[in-house]
Amino acid sequence: MDDIATRCIEIIAKSKNIPADTINLDTTFEQLNIDSLDKINISFEVEEAFDINIPDEALGSLKNVGDVVNGVRQLVANKPPKVATS
Amino acid sequence: MNRVVITGLGCISPIGSSVAAFRENLFAGNTGISTIADVPDAPDGNPGVRYTQAAQVFDFDPSQHLTSGVIAASNRNTQFAIVAARQAAQQADLLKYHNPGDIAIIMGCACGGRSSEEHEVKGLYTRDARAHPLTIVRTMSSAGASQISIDLKITGPALDISTACASATHAIGLAFHMVRSGMATAAITGGHEAPLSFGFYRAWDSMRVVSPTRCRPFSADRDGMTLGEGAAIFAIETLESAQARNAPIFAEIVGFGMSADASHITNPSVEGAATAMRKALADANASPDEVGYINAHGTGTQANDSTESAAIHQVFGARAPHIPVSSTKALHGHSIGASGAIEALATILALQAQRLPHTAGVTTPDASLNVDVITGTPRPADTTRPVAISNSLAFGGLNAVIALRRFS
Numbered sequence: 001m002d003d004i005a006t007r008c009i010e011i012i013a014k015s016k017n018i019p020a021d022t023i024n025l026d027t028t029f030e031q032l033n034i035d036s037l038d039k040i041n042i043s044f045e046v047e048e049a050f051d052i053n054i055p056d057e058a059l060g061s062l063k064n065v066g067d068v069v070n071g072v073r074q075l076v077a078n079k080p081p082k083v084a085t086s
Numbered sequence: 087m088n089r090v091v092i093t094g095l096g097c098i099s100p101i102g103s104s105v106a107a108f109r110e111n112l113f114a115g116n117t118g119i120s121t122i123a124d125v126p127d128a129p130d131g132n133p134g135v136r137y138t139q140a141a142q143v144f145d146f147d148p149s150q151h152l153t154s155g156v157i158a159a160s161n162r163n164t165q166f167a168i169v170a171a172r173q174a175a176q177q178a179d180l181l182k183y184h185n186p187g188d189i190a191i192i193m194g195c196a197c198g199g200r201s202s203e204e205h206e207v208k209g210l211y212t213r214d215a216r217a218h219p220l221t222i223v224r225t226m227s228s229a230g231a232s233q234i235s236i237d238l239k240i241t242g243p244a245l246d247i248s249t250a251c252a253s254a255t256h257a258i259g260l261a262f263h264m265v266r267s268g269m270a271t272a273a274i275t276g277g278h279e280a281p282l283s284f285g286f287y288r289a290w291d292s293m294r295v296v297s298p299t300r301c302r303p304f305s306a307d308r309d310g311m312t313l314g315e316g317a318a319i320f321a322i323e324t325l326e327s328a329q330a331r332n333a334p335i336f337a338e339i340v341g342f343g344m345s346a347d348a349s350h351i352t353n354p355s356v357e358g359a360a361t362a363m364r365k366a367l368a369d370a371n372a373s374p375d376e377v378g379y380i381n382a383h384g385t386g387t388q389a390n391d392s393t394e395s396a397a398i399h400q401v402f403g404a405r406a407p408h409i410p411v412s413s414t415k416a417l418h419g420h421s422i423g424a425s426g427a428i429e430a431l432a433t434i435l436a437l438q439a440q441r442l443p444h445t446a447g448v449t450t451p452d453a454s455l456n457v458d459v460i461t462g463t464p465r466p467a468d469t470t471r472p473v474a475i476s477n478s479l480a481f482g483g484l485n486a487v488i489a490l491r492r493f494s
Contacts, residue, residue, distance in 0.1 A: 015158065017149045037155030040219050047216065 001025075004050070004076065005069045011045045012065060025066035042068075050076055090265045090340075091493060093333040094180060094321030096173030096276075097431055098166040100141035100314055100418050105173065109435050113464050115446045117417050118142070119300055119312050126201065127208050128284040135291035137298050140282055141314030141419025159220045160233060161199030162280035163424075166317035167230035168237050171274050175238055178321035180272055183331055190270035191231045191244035192261040193319075194253030194277035196423030199225035201283035230278050234319075242270055248423065251383070252344075253277055255426030255478035255486035258320070259342030262488070265322055272327065276319035277427035287313070293352075295387050301420070302447035303384035303413035304391050304459040311385040314419020318427035320434075337434045338491045340473065341370025347483025354389060354479055359397035362485035366475055367401075370489040374402050377409060377489075378471025379442050381433040383479040384413020385420055394479060395455035410468075412460040416446035426478035430488060433476045437492040440467040467492075 001009075005025065013020035016032055023032070034042070039062070043054050046068065052075040062068055097103070100118025101111035111118070118141045124131030148157050148165045151172075157165065171191075175181060180189065202224040209215030223229060228246040235244045243264070247257045254277025261275035290296050290313060297310035328335055343365025347358030367374060382394055391413075399406040414432045421428060436442050444460040451459045472492040479485050 016154045033153075035153070035155040037159045037220070041155070041158035044216075044218050044220075 004072050007049055008046060008069045008072060009065060011049060012042055015042050015045060023065055025069060026064060028064040029062065046072060052076060052079065087266050088268060089325035089338060090262050090322055091325050091328050091338050092320050092322050092336045092434060093328050094174035094176070094178030095336060095431060095434065096170035096320070097316065097318040097428065098143055098146055098170050099316035099318065099428055100143055103143065103145050105431070108431065112414065112417065112432055112435060112443050113441060115417065115444060117446055119419055125284050125287065127205055133284055133287035135287050137291065137296045139297070139300050139312050141312055141421070142282060143315055156233065159223050160229060161202045161224045163195060163197070163199065163278045164229045164233050166280060167193065167278035167319065168233050170276065170278065170317040170319040171234040171238065174319045174321040175274060178323070178333055180321045180323065181238065183327060184272045184323065186239055187241045188271040189240045189242045190261055190264050190273040191234050191240055191242070192257045192264070192273055192275045193231045193234070193246050194255070194257035194423045194426060195227045195230050195246050195279055196248045196250050196253045197279055197281035197286070198227035199229065200281045200286055204283045204285045234274060238274070240274065249484045249486070250480035250482055251420070251422055251425055252478040252480035252484050252486040253423035253426065255430070255476065255488055256344065258427065258430055259344065259486055259488055261322060262339045262342050265324060272321065272323035274319060274321055276317065277424035278317035278319070279421045279424035280315040281422060282313060282315050297386060300447060301386035301416050302449065303382065303386040303415055303445050304452055304455060304457070305448040306450045306452040308386045308388065308391060308452070310387055311415065312419045314421040316418060316421045316424050316428055318424065318431040335493045337437045338493045339488060340372060340491045341366040341489030343367070343369055343487045345485045347485070349483060351482055354393040355483060356393050356396040356400060358483050358485050359394055359477065359479050360400040362487040363397060363401045363475060363477065366487035366489045370473065372473045372489060374405060376471055376473040377402070377475060378468045379433070379436060379474040380409055380411045381429050381474065381476040382411050382413045383477045384415055384445070386413070386415060390479065391452070392455060394477065395457045398457055407456050408458055410442050410460050410465055411457045412443055412445040414443055426476065426486065430476050433474050433490055436467065437474055437490055440469060440492070442467050
């Protein structure tokens with residue numbers, strides 16, 4: 001499991017107050033009892049952790065942990081390079 | 087008009103997160119005031135103020151009571167409110183008897199989600215951070231009333247009252263009037279507050295009214311208040327509905343009085359406090375002679391305790407020096423919008439036990455106040471005087487007083 005997957009799982013585990021080793025990429029939101037408030041909270045924590053913005057339309061399609069990890073991978077890969085300001 | 091009784095009690099407080107623990111510590115005089123713990127968002131956790139003490143709740147773990155979603159969407163004060171309301175509603179078994187649409191939720195909360203607000207603003211000003219998408223619902227003062235309604239599935243009128251240190255007493259008074267008039271058949275009412283955050287500590291420090299030592303109301307050497315947090319929430323209903331199902335009755339609410347000083351934003355007035363007390367007694371149709379206990383606002387500041395004592399003299403005349411008075415703030419601190427409810431709980435327990443809690447921490451009672459401050463240990467109640475009043479006198483001169491009667 002890569003760093004992105006590990007960090008996503010850690011964020012979800014912390015938010016749900018459960019051990020990270022009980023979560024894998026196939027774990028569904030339903031299995032984790034993730035409600036709409038959890039989803040908002042986890043999305044924000046993921047955005048903060050990776051400095052990304054999750055598009056509104058993507059939020060509704062997230063069904064399992066793997067969806068989150070894949071979405072983050074794409075958003076991180078497509079991040080515009082930082083421009084030096086000095 | 088309906089008679090209104092209290093059939094359920096709940097609390098999360100610095101002296102216990104159950105009513106049983108609160109009762110034990112109240113009568114034992116065990117204070118919940120201690121050294122300020124690490125303050126989130128303060129440099130090195132240190133608030134940098136001239137005082138070191140606060141009344142904090144250390145035994146509350148929201149994950150023991152609430153889902154992760156509700157925790158994410160709520161500030162600590164709201165979490166206190168949900169759990170304390172559950173305690174009260176369950177004890178009264180309120181929802182088995184009353185239609186959810188006929189139950190009101192009237193809460194007192196003045197500071198809202200202060201710590202969440204400060205955290206977000208700090209991020210914004212220091213690193214242009216994005217705001218958490220649940221910031222608004224965490225910080226709105228009415229969140230407690232909303233979350234209680236969601237948690238207990240109560241659909242009647244629900245609102246928050248924000249009148250600084252009198253918020254909870256105004257809330258209880260309004261709920262009492264609603265049930266008495268028949269607008270609601272029952273209510274969940276009280277107050278909740280968890281404002282102990284970096285900016286809050288600093289703002290109160292600047293006012294120079296917080297004790298550099300520890301709150302000791304009515305003491306000759308008193309030097310200010312001690313900030314606190316907590317919640318106390320009650321289930322109240324008509325006497326008829328309580329008796330119909332043999333619900334436990336802890337006390338009867340008999341009167342509510344309020345007034346505005348209309349004089350100064352920080353200096354309290356004798357006339358304003360006296361008017362609220364008089365109105366509460368008139369509303370209760372009780373004579374001053376029936377009052378056997380005053381649970382004072384008693385913040386421990388020079389201004390409050392002297393003004394409140396003078397107001398007691400104005401209302402009770404020659405009896406004033408002989409009516410037992412105590413302030414329980416030396417135990418649970420001053421929790422602003424929740425304080426009136428926590429003190430109402432102390433008053434209810436006193437009426438029930440016929441035992442009057444003492445004012446902890448008093449070294450020498452201030453003789454110039456000429457009131458009968460209970461010190462040292464609790465005192466047996468005078469059973470011939472079954473009425474007690476609980477005063478809340480807020481900054482800005484907004485005063486609220488409730489009158490309670492022992493139920494037998």
